[in-house]
Amino acid sequence: MSGSLSMATKRPAPRRAPARKEEERQAKLQAILDAALDVFLEKGFTEARLEDVAARAGVGKGTIYLYVRSKQALLETLIRSGIGGPIGAIEQRVLSLEAPAEAKLRALFSFLRKEILGTRRMDIVRLVLTEAGRFPELAEIYHREVVGTGMRLLRGIAEQGIATGEFQSDALVRFPQLAVAPGVLALLWTAFFQRLDPLDVEGMLETHLALMVRALKGPSS
Secondary structure, three states, X not given: OHHHHHHHHOOOOOOOOHHHHHHHHHHHHHHHHHHHHHHHHHHOOOOOXXXXXXXXXXXXXXXXXXXXXXXXXXXXXXXXHHHHHHHHHHHHHHHOOOOOHHHHHHXXXXXXXXXXXXXXXXXXHHHHHHHOOOOHHHHHHHHHHHHHXXXXXXXXXXXXXXXXXXXXXXXXXXXXHHHHHHHHHHHHHHHHOOOOOOOOHHHHHHHHHHHHHHHHHOOOO
């Protein structure tokens, strides 16, 4: 019996579940990314320091280096996780839909309104537009992680519409940028002119989508 008691007293304490540790790690990374976006917007990327980000996030500067190696890498991570990941997810979701091309376009526009223009992700886009001229590599990253995915998705939807006879025009295959142009306008307008001349972004995007679909379907529609 004494042997049993001895073994019981030496039983090791249960270890923390790896999933819980990963959850905490991701939560800390998100806090750092949120702080980075605030600081980059307030100070500009050039003037912002990792010390500022750490202070805003409530962590030590060394903690940031556990996740990224530099300020530029921090901005890249912000783009990838904030927009690149969601764009990749919506691409898979839309392409997997058993639906007409128009329905897929509507699903994509709904995502744009709710998950980009209606959230802080819009601030990430503004930041990229502001800083990409000074940092060409940033434009390359954004194009690879976000723009390229969006253009590929739009072309895929347009090609489906043509293949099934739903669309008569191949304009969206050749110029997918036309589909997202109002989103860029909405971004710039709300940033600079909304106070002076309020824009109904929701209404504008819905109108643009209706006009675009009508043009793609041709006169018979």
